[in-house]
Amino acid sequence: MQTSIHNPHFLLRRLHSLLGLLPAGGFLIFHLWENSQSRFGATYYNDQVVGWLQGLNYLVILEIFMIALPLLFHAGYGLVILRSGQSEWRRFSWLHHRLYWLQRVSGVAILLFLLFHVGWTRIWAIWEPAIKLDLFGHMQSLLSQPTIFLLYLIGLLLSLFHLSNGLWTMAISWGLTTSAAAQQHWLYICAGLFVLLTALGLHGMLGFVL
Amino acid sequence: MKRPRKVIIIGGGLGGLWSALRVAEAGFQVDLFSLFEVKRSHSVCAQGGINACFDTKGERDSIWQHTVDTLKGGAYLANQPPVKSMCEEAPGLIHTFERMGVTFSRTAEGLMDLRLFGGVKNRRTVFAGASTGQQLLYGVDQEVRRQESLGRIRKFEWWEFLSLVLDGQDTCKGITAMNLRTLEIKSFRADAVILATGGMGQTYGHRSTNSTNSTGAAACRVYQQGAWFANTEFFQFHPTAMLGDDKTRLMSEAARGEGGRIWVPQDPEDTRRPTEIPEQDRFYFLESWFPSYGNTVPRDVASRAIWRVVHEMGLGVGGEHKVYLDLTHLNPGFIEQRLHAILDIYRKFHGADPVHEPMEIYPSAHYAMGGLWVDFEKDVSSGGMKPGSQRNHATNIPGLYACGECDYGYHGANRLGANSLLSASFSGRVAGEAVAAYLKGLQDDLQTVPEYKYLNEVARQQAINQSLMDSRGEENPYALHHELGELMSSRVGVVRDNDVLRQAIDDLSELEERSLRINLQETNSWSNQGLAYTRQLQEMIRLGRVIAASALARDECRGAHYKPALDLTIPENTYPGDPAYEKYREAWKRQNKDWLKTTIASAGETGPVISYQPVDLSVLSPEEPRDYR
Amino acid sequence: MKTIDFQIRRQDDPYSPPYWQSFSIPYRNGHNVVSALMIIRENPITQEGHHVDPVAWEFNCMEEVCGACSMVINGHPRQACSTLVDTLEQPIRLEPLSKFPVIRDLMVDRSRIFSDLKKVRAWIEIDGAWDIHQGAPRVSPEAWKDNYLYSRCMSCGCCMEACPQYGDTEDFVGPASLAAVRLMNAHPTGQYHKTQRLHAIMAEGGLSDCGNAQNCVRVCPKEIPLTTAIGELGRQITLQMMKDLLGKSE
Numbered sequence A: 001m002q003t004s005i006h007n008p009h010f011l012l013r014r015l016h017s018l019l020g021l022l023p024a025g026g027f028l029i030f031h032l033w034e035n036s037q038s039r040f041g042a043t044y045y046n047d048q049v050v051g052w053l054q055g056l057n058y059l060v061i062l063e064i065f066m067i068a069l070p071l072l073f074h075a076g077y078g079l080v081i082l083r084s085g086q087s088e089w090r091r092f093s094w095l096h097h098r099l100y101w102l103q104r105v106s107g108v109a110i111l112l113f114l115l116f117h118v119g120w121t122r123i124w125a126i127w128e129p130a131i132k133l134d135l136f137g138h139m140q141s142l143l144s145q146p147t148i149f150l151l152y153l154i155g156l157l158l159s160l161f162h163l164s165n166g167l168w169t170m171a172i173s174w175g176l177t178t179s180a181a182a183q184q185h186w187l188y189i190c191a192g193l194f195v196l197l198t199a200l201g202l203h204g205m206l207g208f209v210l
Numbered sequence B: 001m002k003r004p005r006k007v008i009i010i011g012g013g014l015g016g017l018w019s020a021l022r023v024a025e026a027g028f029q030v031d032l033f034s035l036f037e038v039k040r041s042h043s044v045c046a047q048g049g050i051n052a053c054f055d056t057k058g059e060r061d062s063i064w065q066h067t068v069d070t071l072k073g074g075a076y077l078a079n080q081p082p083v084k085s086m087c088e089e090a091p092g093l094i095h096t097f098e099r100m101g102v103t104f105s106r107t108a109e110g111l112m113d114l115r116l117f118g119g120v121k122n123r124r125t126v127f128a129g130a131s132t133g134q135q136l137l138y139g140v141d142q143e144v145r146r147q148e149s150l151g152r153i154r155k156f157e158w159w160e161f162l163s164l165v166l167d168g169q170d171t172c173k174g175i176t177a178m179n180l181r182t183l184e185i186k187s188f189r190a191d192a193v194i195l196a197t198g199g200m201g202q203t204y205g206h207r208s209t210n211s212t213n214s215t216g217a218a219a220c221r222v223y224q225q226g227a228w229f230a231n232t233e234f235f236q237f238h239p240t241a242m243l244g245d246d247k248t249r250l251m252s253e254a255a256r257g258e259g260g261r262i263w264v265p266q267d268p269e270d271t272r273r274p275t276e277i278p279e280q281d282r283f284y285f286l287e288s289w290f291p292s293y294g295n296t297v298p299r300d301v302a303s304r305a306i307w308r309v310v311h312e313m314g315l316g317v318g319g320e321h322k323v324y325l326d327l328t329h330l331n332p333g334f335i336e337q338r339l340h341a342i343l344d345i346y347r348k349f350h351g352a353d354p355v356h357e358p359m360e361i362y363p364s365a366h367y368a369m370g371g372l373w374v375d376f377e378k379d380v381s382s383g384g385m386k387p388g389s390q391r392n393h394a395t396n397i398p399g400l401y402a403c404g405e406c407d408y409g410y411h412g413a414n415r416l417g418a419n420s421l422l423s424a425s426f427s428g429r430v431a432g433e434a435v436a437a438y439l440k441g442l443q444d445d446l447q448t449v450p451e452y453k454y455l456n457e458v459a460r461q462q463a464i465n466q467s468l469m470d471s472r473g474e475e476n477p478y479a480l481h482h483e484l485g486e487l488m489s490s491r492v493g494v495v496r497d498n499d500v501l502r503q504a505i506d507d508l509s510e511l512e513e514r515s516l517r518i519n520l521q522e523t524n525s526w527s528n529q530g531l532a533y534t535r536q537l538q539e540m541i542r543l544g545r546v547i548a549a550s551a552l553a554r555d556e557c558r559g560a561h562y563k564p565a566l567d568l569t570i571p572e573n574t575y576p577g578d579p580a581y582e583k584y585r586e587a588w589k590r591q592n593k594d595w596l597k598t599t600i601a602s603a604g605e606t607g608p609v610i611s612y613q614p615v616d617l618s619v620l621s622p623e624e625p626r627d628y629r
Numbered sequence C: 001m002k003t004i005d006f007q008i009r010r011q012d013d014p015y016s017p018p019y020w021q022s023f024s025i026p027y028r029n030g031h032n033v034v035s036a037l038m039i040i041r042e043n044p045i046t047q048e049g050h051h052v053d054p055v056a057w058e059f060n061c062m063e064e065v066c067g068a069c070s071m072v073i074n075g076h077p078r079q080a081c082s083t084l085v086d087t088l089e090q091p092i093r094l095e096p097l098s099k100f101p102v103i104r105d106l107m108v109d110r111s112r113i114f115s116d117l118k119k120v121r122a123w124i125e126i127d128g129a130w131d132i133h134q135g136a137p138r139v140s141p142e143a144w145k146d147n148y149l150y151s152r153c154m155s156c157g158c159c160m161e162a163c164p165q166y167g168d169t170e171d172f173v174g175p176a177s178l179a180a181v182r183l184m185n186a187h188p189t190g191q192y193h194k195t196q197r198l199h200a201i202m203a204e205g206g207l208s209d210c211g212n213a214q215n216c217v218r219v220c221p222k223e224i225p226l227t228t229a230i231g232e233l234g235r236q237i238t239l240q241m242m243k244d245l246l247g248k249s250e
């Protein structure tokens, strides 16, 4: 008899689920809060916000183990899960079926978005130290281009959708919500969270360009 | 090492699954055959409940009372020791179901709840919501699946039983069966065979409440190989079945109990919608014929009255075989609450709302009391059936056993509501134990039966298939079945008459003749449903003849078998002790002297041969006529 | 003349290609899909007037309790016997369930449902089907009410047809088998083997393969609260995982 400890399938699934929220989800919320401070201007942002962050000890280790690896695992295993579905999204128009489909699509979209996003920020900065010095200006110049702004907007919305809906499904997977009524109530809360975080994210994006 | 003895069980309803469990538990290998996944068997249709005396309602109910109700309800025609044992073991059987996980409805204290069912005074019916049969079947189905996972039971689903293979001593040593997908016919060796193939309501075609698996074909096949049928003239008709082109669906008695009224328009040509027909143009025939009971007369009385209105008076709605069951005068909220299950079915399948529109109903063939004759061994010390005797549920063919609705065991001339889930389960358990006993005493080796016995039987069955596939006649099997249903329900139905029955027998012979000139309209030999259907149809026509011949031979009224010319009725307003009543009792006893006997039908050259057997009356001597006043 | 029009997806055997045929039958009040198919099989002539083989499909009870007659009707998996023609848009499109191998026409092979029930050990372990002179422990009416909802599953396959995670190449046992575990785990003595069942659905094809699309609960003809079962099992499994990771080992 295989126990759950000996069954990697189950543990991997739960790990994937967990990592989606912590640290990935947590990072995203923190990240948006961080960027929402763009409205205090370039100096404050560059010195106080980014500067404080970049001054942390063991930053690289934190970044690798708290952000990069978990995210990579979640993304990689997410792609594995993706292969198992066969969403005929047009066949049934019920809300949760659409959300199920969107969860998968947004996962892939986030992956693509991150390639660009991390490329333009972290990777590019490896060759162009100037970027690191004036992240505010860098983001400002990026986001003032309408196409890039749009790209970020989509990336933001999809990420937040993915997180909020992920929270909703997590509650079932882990057995937090069981009855249909509980699931409905939790849905309202997740939707509220989505709105709130969108406002936060949008606020941050606008802070760079306005 | 000797190879383990093997048992073939045909049928995966309550009867078949119970026997499979008991045989497997006794350590024998079981091969279980069914027309489809056993979980879809007809047993799931039963809604009402299953009887067992628990006496948890403060009514001083007793097992003895259950026995008496069953025997009397069946007009004393059932052999009494098996009935006694069944009633005694019922509570233990229900407890076993409970252990298997059946979700019986509960009282506030967490005990199994009981409800009142027709024909009895005490609450004695255990139920699981409105789907008792389904829950019971699933309970045993799960246990069988467990045995299957342990390798003790093998399932052959999508295989149709075709015939027995008998050895030189006419002992049953296996079967032939057809794979319903490939149409391949194969023989299977077995040391014993249990037939649990269910009822035969489909002989009444679309005028039956039964599922399509209830054709009686399998029983009719073994009948032609020498097994006896018993009491087939006794067929229970349910008075209030909702009409449909495909089947009729049961509307429980509760509809009348809660105040439903049955009526027809005075003028059968009346084309108005029922709700537009004013009171004075309606004929509430139950109320006018039975003023004191009105619409709540017992099932058989209601069926006969509807029959009379439609067939003798020609008053069926729109000239068709149907009458109205009207709830529209009742408070919608009240009936919604009390009759939810019925309203739901009617809405779902008829698309109309009985709250606003009268339901169209007609009596419908519901339950076959008769079936394959089976033996029992009486236990002289207890007066019941001897536990573990190899004679119990044995047919007259050695090695062949029968249980479930396809045997004739427990209901005599009429079945009490909620007693057949009990008999199907109980008889399955008994048959399984009997077969285990039979095998323990068996000396010969199965492998000594010569192979040609099997090959010949397979060849015979293949020839039947081939002739049907090749036949390019003009008859359509589906249309023929429809004709059969109309014929049986109108002439071998609720009310019987010897001249009509004779005519029916002739017509059935003609129908049989026609069924050989079939056109399957189909060349595909993969999953050819028409072929299996036609083969079953031919058996149903033959079975119809057995039913009609048995009915013709029995010249009396008893239970569900009713010939108006021979009716003995209790004089009105008389009770035991009154001279008029006692005179009636004398007449009733005289009738018992002549007719209280089991009808046996065996297959002869030109048709069924009818003979009789005495009934074992050792438990309750027939002194009290059935009296539901 | 008013008619009922059908488009039926046909397939002669498991290996031949599917094709479509159209049929019309005279309108009659009260037809359901099974009774209409019965008219077609009696006289299998297409709209174009060609005489073809009768349509093969599965049915038994005609009362929506046996689960035999599931098919895809106008895109939705449902029971043909309880689907009234008058509630459907015409032409009525009939297709076999797509998640199971086609046997012929509208018939599919659903044996996998039953082998999955074996996988998840959906039974109560009893010593034997004999009388032990007592029943099972009591069950409160509240618990009964919840359990009864699940006990009505007729293995029809509709929920699996609608589930995007269920497919003939996937391991996922589907919502119905999971709900069966929920039911067995709630039985007073079924609880004794709860761990075995939970471990079974922690394996490949088990609970964690559900993606919470919740189509299952929308299509179930018996209105079984499948997603509630999935949530409750999620909880049971979370606790089981804690036990396995931190508690005493077996």
Ligand SMILES: Cc1cc2nc3c(=O)[nH]c(=O)nc-3n(C[C@H](O)[C@H](O)[C@H](O)COP(=O)(O)OP(=O)(O)OC[C@H]3O[C@@H](n4cnc5c(N)ncnc54)[C@H](O)[C@@H]3O)c2cc1C
Pocket (backbone or CB within 6 Å): B010, B011, B012, B013, B014, B015, B016, B033, B034, B035, B036, B038, B041, B042, B043, B044, B045, B046, B047, B048, B049, B050, B051, B132, B133, B159, B160, B161, B162, B196, B197, B198, B199, B209, B210, B211, B213, B214, B217, B218, B250, B366, B367, B403, B404, B405, B406, B417, B418, B419, B420, B421, B422, B424
């Ligand atoms: C609408 C309705 C409601 C009812 N309600 C009640 C009730 O409330 N209470 C009550 O006590 N009784 C009730 N009954 C009666 C009761 O349901 C049946 O008598 C009982 O279920 C019969 O069980 P069975 O095992 O004999 O047969 P079934 O359940 O009919 O099983 C027959 C099995 O035999 C198989 N089979 C048949 N022919 C072949 C063949 N040739 N080859 C292979 N396999 C074959 C089938 O596949 C099936 O598995 C009701 C009946 C009806 C019609």
Ligand code: HEM
Pocket (backbone or CB within 6 Å): A028, A031, A035, A050, A053, A063, A067, A110, A114, A117, A118, A121, A122, A135, A139, A152, A155, A156, A159, A201, A202, A204, A205
């Ligand atoms: C809403 C607009 C967003 C803005 C303005 C923004 C801005 C930034 C900036 C400036 C950086 C560089 C930080 C640094 O080098 O220290 C960064 C890094 C990053 N961003 Fe965003 N971001 C946004 C949205 C998102 C979203 C939606 C995600 C994905 C879920 C995301 C994920 C990341 C990641 C993974 C990094 C690299 C982090 C690291 O290595 O520290 N960002 N972002």
Ligand code: HEM
Pocket (backbone or CB within 6 Å): A016, A017, A018, A019, A020, A021, A024, A025, A028, A071, A074, A075, A076, A078, A079, A081, A082, A103, A104, A106, A107, A108, A110, A111, A159, A162, A163, A165, A166, A167, A169, A170, A173, C208, C210, C211, C212
């Ligand atoms: C980068 C690419 C990503 C991919 C391909 C991806 C893919 C997926 C998939 C397929 C699921 C559904 C799992 C299931 O239903 O079983 C999922 C769930 C989830 N994802 Fe992602 N994801 C990605 C990024 C992210 C990010 C950046 C976050 C955080 C903001 C995140 C948070 C979550 C959460 C919380 C869940 C819910 C887990 C659950 O239901 O148990 N994902 N992801």
Ligand code: SF4
Pocket (backbone or CB within 6 Å): C152, C153, C154, C155, C156, C157, C158, C159, C160, C175, C176, C179, C219, C220, C221, C222, C223, C224, C226
């Ligand atoms: S859960 Fe519902 S849809 Fe699924 S198999 Fe059971 S009855 Fe059918």
Ligand code: F3S
Pocket (backbone or CB within 6 Å): C162, C163, C164, C165, C166, C174, C175, C209, C210, C211, C212, C213, C214, C215, C216, C217, C226, C227, C230
């Ligand atoms: S549709 Fe499928 S994905 Fe889960 S919630 Fe239902 S089982």
Ligand code: FES
Pocket (backbone or CB within 6 Å): C058, C059, C060, C061, C062, C063, C064, C065, C066, C067, C068, C069, C070, C079, C080, C081, C082
């Ligand atoms: S025929 Fe049984 S569910 Fe439709």
